[in-house]
Every structure is written in C-alpha cells, then in structure tokens.
Amino acid sequence: MSLTRMERKDAINLAGAAGLVVFATVLAFNQVVIKVTNGGFGPVFAAGLRSGLALLVLAIWLLLRRRRLGGLRRTIWPGLLLGGLFTIEFIFLFIALDLTTVSRVSILFYSMPVWLALIAHFVLPGETLSWRRLLGLALAMTGVIWALFDPQSREAGRLLGDVLALLAAFAWAGIALTVRLTRVSELSAESQLFWQLSVSAVGLLALAPLFGDLLRDPGAVHFAGLAFQVVFVGSLGYLFWLYLMTIYPASDIAAFSFLSPVLAVGMGWLLLDEPVGPGFLGAMCLVAVGVVLINRRRKRVPQVPQNVA
Known part of the structure; x- marks a missing residue:
C-alpha cells in the first residue's frame, strides 16, 4: 500500500473496490473476534489495549518506511475531536458486543452509511440526496427498526447492547465527517491514525476500571484475538481505510460497508451458533439494499482534486 501523494478521484476504481471488499470481510470477522476476546478481557480494557498496541505497530510502520508524522501541531483541536470520537465509538462497540449478538x-x-448520507446531504458538497437515495x-431505516424488534434474535441479546451499537455507528459517521470537514483532511493517513490511536489509548485505558474487571481469565485464544485486532484492524486496516478516505468520495467508501453486516451475520450464525431467523434476514436485506441505493447516483458531481499531505 502506497501512502504517497495521490490525486483525489470522483469514483472508486477496481483496485479500490477490491481492497474495500477484503477490508469489509476482515471487519466482519473482527466482530466475532471482539466478542470472543471479551471473554478474556474487560471490553473497554481490551479496546484500550488494542489502541495502545496498534500505536506501537504504527510506530514500527513509520520506522520501516522512514516517514514522519507531520502537521500534528496545527491540527490539535480537530485531532483531539477525531480521537475523542474514536474513543467513544469503541466504548460503545465493545460493550455492545458484550451484551448482545454479533448479528444484531x-x-x-x-x-453507519445511512446516518453519514443523511448528515452529508447538509454539510458535504456533491452528497445531495436524490429521490433514489431517499x-x-x-428502506435501510426500516431494516434497522425491523432488526431491533426481531423477536428471535432479540431473545439472545439485550436492548442496551442494541442502543450502544447504534451510538457507535453515529460516532463512526462523525469520524468520517471530521476527516472531511476539518484540517485533519490535510494530514497523511498515518497522522490521522495517530490522533485516533493515541487519544483512544489514553482515554480507554483510563476509563476501563469504571466498566468492571479488567481481566476475565484470559487464555491463548483471547491473546490471539487481541493480536488479530491490533495488526489487521486497529493499525494497518484503519490506516488503509483512512488512506482511501483521502482519495475517494466518503459515501462511495461507506457503500462497501453493506458487505460487512451480511458477512458478520453469517459468521455469527456459523461460528457462534447465533439465532438468525427469516425476519432478521429480511431486515438485513433491507439495510443492504438501502445502503446500495443511498450510494448509487445517476450523475456524479465533480469534486476538487486533493492530495495526501
């Protein structure tokens, strides 16, 4: 993956699409990994460990590529906002996976693409909602409501977990918007990730004791799960996602995330024996179709080319 200067594009090309498909699959499997890892570590403590160790991986990456983090001083406030949203997102997400099923x-x-598209309609140029996108x-909102009230899967989880998962989606949308609307957009992908990991590592580890025991009899499988999150999601994975955010339209990137819930539902059923009935599958299809329609446009509005700092 090259993180050198790259001209901003108006559409995702084949290479970008292939990378996003792989990343969506990794993220889907990561939901299962987080739930399993929570069996050995407190959720917020695990999230903090992941950020701290991922920060170390980022440092190694920078050393190997002989790159420096630039622009941190001029982006202190938006950087802290970015890191704060990242912290909030993973408090919500990790606790949600502790309380309810991977599928839900x-x-x-x-x-997240639903809320991102809705907000982007008002704040991002070229992201107007057409009738098709509306x-x-x-459809996607109907699917979300249907999933919330699906009786079969609801019995396997708790409502609080569902609410926290939605709040995590809002925080994720906030991250995407912060990258586009503030001076953070002028930073390299590594610098953006530094803000997220450094702030969240401190915040999550500081807050972890407020959310129960830090350790839950961790074993080899839990350490392996943590290592997977650190390397393939928390550092290199998000570095790749942030890199793409600087090149392709935000909503186009978000469109590929419909693959992750579809794959995650299948993995939850296959690997964790979670209940997945016809009603829940119908809700999942509505969300997936809705996300596709949201991000499909007849006419694309040209955007001003930008470069990675």
Whole structure:
C-alpha cells in the first residue's frame, strides 16, 4: 500500500473496490473476534489495549518506511475531536458486543452509511440526496427498526447492547465527517491514525476500571484475538481505510460497508451458533439494499482534486 501523494478521484476504481471488499470481510470477522476476546478481557480494557498496541505497530510502520508524522501541531483541536470520537465509538462497540449478538450489533453498527448520507446531504458538497437515495434511506431505516424488534434474535441479546451499537455507528459517521470537514483532511493517513490511536489509548485505558474487571481469565485464544485486532484492524486496516478516505468520495467508501453486516451475520450464525431467523434476514436485506441505493447516483458531481499531505 502506497501512502504517497495521490490525486483525489470522483469514483472508486477496481483496485479500490477490491481492497474495500477484503477490508469489509476482515471487519466482519473482527466482530466475532471482539466478542470472543471479551471473554478474556474487560471490553473497554481490551479496546484500550488494542489502541495502545496498534500505536506501537504504527510506530514500527513509520520506522520501516522512514516517514514522519507531520502537521500534528496545527491540527490539535480537530485531532483531539477525531480521537475523542474514536474513543467513544469503541466504548460503545465493545460493550455492545458484550451484551448482545454479533448479528444484531453488525446490522446496527454498519448502518453507519445511512446516518453519514443523511448528515452529508447538509454539510458535504456533491452528497445531495436524490429521490433514489431517499428511498434507500427509508428502506435501510426500516431494516434497522425491523432488526431491533426481531423477536428471535432479540431473545439472545439485550436492548442496551442494541442502543450502544447504534451510538457507535453515529460516532463512526462523525469520524468520517471530521476527516472531511476539518484540517485533519490535510494530514497523511498515518497522522490521522495517530490522533485516533493515541487519544483512544489514553482515554480507554483510563476509563476501563469504571466498566468492571479488567481481566476475565484470559487464555491463548483471547491473546490471539487481541493480536488479530491490533495488526489487521486497529493499525494497518484503519490506516488503509483512512488512506482511501483521502482519495475517494466518503459515501462511495461507506457503500462497501453493506458487505460487512451480511458477512458478520453469517459468521455469527456459523461460528457462534447465533439465532438468525427469516425476519432478521429480511431486515438485513433491507439495510443492504438501502445502503446500495443511498450510494448509487445517476450523475456524479465533480469534486476538487486533493492530495495526501
């Protein structure tokens, strides 16, 4: 993955699409990994460990590539906002996966493109909601509500977990908007990730004792799960996602996230024996179709080319 200067594009090309499909699959599996890892560590403590260790991986990456973090002083306030939203997102997400099923969390968490598209309509140029996109918004919202009240899967989780998963989606949308609307957009992907990991590592580890025991009899599988999160999601994975955010339209990138809940529901059923009935599958399909419609446009509005700092 090259993080050198790259001209901003108006559409995702084949290479970007392939990378996003792989990343969506990794994120789907990560939901299962987080739930399993929570069996050995307190959720917020695990999230803090992940950020702290991922920060170390980022440092190694920078050393190997002989790169420096630039622009941190001029982006202190938006950087702290970015890191704060990242902290909030993972408090909500990790606790949600501790309280309810991977399937329910995935549907609700990956509804993020819905909220992003709704807000972007008002604040981002070229992100106007057409009638087709409004239909997608309605379908996706209907799917989210249907998933929330699906009786079969609801018995396997708690309402608080569902609410926290939705709040995590809102925080994720906030991160995407912060990257686009503030001076953070002028930073390299590594510098953006530094703000997220450094702030969240401190915040999550400081807050972890407020959320119960830090350790829950961790074993080899829990340490392996933590290592997977650190390397393939918390550092290199998000570095890749942030890199793409600087090149492609935000909503186009978000469109690929509909793959993650579909795959995560299947993985939750296959690996964790979670209940997935016809009603829940219908809700998942509505959300997926809605997200596709939200991010499909007849005419694309040209955007001003930008470069990675």
